[in-house]
Amino acid sequence: VQLVESGGGSVQPGGSLKLSCAVSGYPYSSGCMGWFRQAPGSERELVGAIYTGTSRLYYASFVKGRFTVSHDKAENMLYLQMNTLKPEDTAMYYCAAGRTIRGPICTNDQLAGRDNYWGQGTQVTVSS
Secondary structure, three states, rough: EEEEEEOEEEEEEEEEEOOOOEEEOOHHHHHEEEEEEEEOOOEEEEEEEOOOOOOOOOOOOOOOOHHHEEEEEOOOEEEEEEEEOHHHHHHEEEEEEEEEOOOOOOOOOHHHHOOEEEEEOEEEOOOO
């Protein structure tokens, strides 16, 4: 399984970015896919995820309507649209895909980042 992120960069507070993740070699027709982030000195945390078979969405509380996770099944792409960015959103952002299927949901382990394939990450910096 290969996950390749793109779209990171530097943006001013209040700006927007759209991250993309190209997924290849995934062994299931549907699964849990999502975005995590890790800031220096902090643990990796969930940003948002989607179960692609049902489009059920999961978001961290800090997202508060600012970010949107989406999936294009035909193109095997995962996206993270980020609006109203804040300096505290500065982090390395990682694309993830669930290693196992436990029904049409993202499992607690997957949402905790414990049962996933990972991309290499793309840096997002929010600064004036």
